[in-house]
Amino acid sequence: MADYLIAPSILSADFARLGEEVDNVLAAGADVVHFDVMDNHYVPNLTIGPMVCKALRKHGVTAPIDVHLMVSPVDRLIGDFAEAGATYITFHPDASTHVDRSLQMIRDAGCKSGLVFNPAAGLDALRYVMDKVDMILLMSVNPGFGGQSFIPATLDKLREARALIDASGLDIRLEIDGGVSAKNIAEIAAAGADTFVAGSAIFNQPDYAAVIADMRAELAS
Numbered sequence: 001m002a003d004y005l006i007a008p009s010i011l012s013a014d015f016a017r018l019g020e021e022v023d024n025v026l027a028a029g030a031d032v033v034h035f036d037v038m039d040n041h042y043v044p045n046l047t048i049g050p051m052v053c054k055a056l057r058k059h060g061v062t063a064p065i066d067v068h069l070m071v072s073p074v075d076r077l078i079g080d081f082a083e084a085g086a087t088y089i090t091f092h093p094d095a096s097t098h099v100d101r102s103l104q105m106i107r108d109a110g111c112k113s114g115l116v117f118n119p120a121a122g123l124d125a126l127r128y129v130m131d132k133v134d135m136i137l138l139m140s141v142n143p144g145f146g147g148q149s150f151i152p153a154t155l156d157k158l159r160e161a162r163a164l165i166d167a168s169g170l171d172i173r174l175e176i177d178g179g180v181s182a183k184n185i186a187e188i189a190a191a192g193a194d195t196f197v198a199g200s201a202i203f204n205q206p207d208y209a210a211v212i213a214d215m216r217a218e219l220a221s
């Protein structure tokens, strides 16, 4: 069985109680903290930066923190996030002028690296850098907001990405982000994803453990 990871997106958490929210969702069975960074330039929204990541580490969060950069330029935030305790740092290739350099900077800073693909983007940017990524993240909504509907065409792209990963023989996680819930997670896993971001599906429910248990039950079915 695949090693599935559930990564709640704290974008939908209560920011006034963020440390507690992260503690609660990890206690409820989450594996990874998905941390959405938006700059009101690459995407039309503004969220959180390295200081908040650092604050979560200081608060005692030891789980992997998966920093999804929706910012342009990319490079000048890499060192700050590495220092703040990021585990993964992923970025959109169209947001960086020198993709290979940005990937190398992430690994040189001691983090795991990844590329993120918007719904309309093909996977061509991976071709010459497969050996420099630890994660491929496919957006199943247009980035910028939580609570949007899963775009079904992403399932074909997941199958394509899974085939690329398998053919490479490399240890690369395949993450999906946007509109994921217990209702569609099994279909998404069948298409090849192994890491599942879910924001509103988890944080908009009162019982995080129940939602995560539902997701795991669907993944096991």
Ligand code: DX5
Pocket: 009, 011, 012, 034, 036, 068, 141, 142, 143, 144, 145, 146, 147, 148, 177, 178, 179, 180, 197, 198, 199, 200, 201
């Ligand atoms: C969107 C973010 C997502 C978002 C997912 O730009 O990258 O991580 O929080 O939210 P849901 O799960 O509600 O679609």
Ligand code: ZN
Pocket: 009, 034, 035, 036, 068, 177, 197
């Ligand atoms: Zn995200």
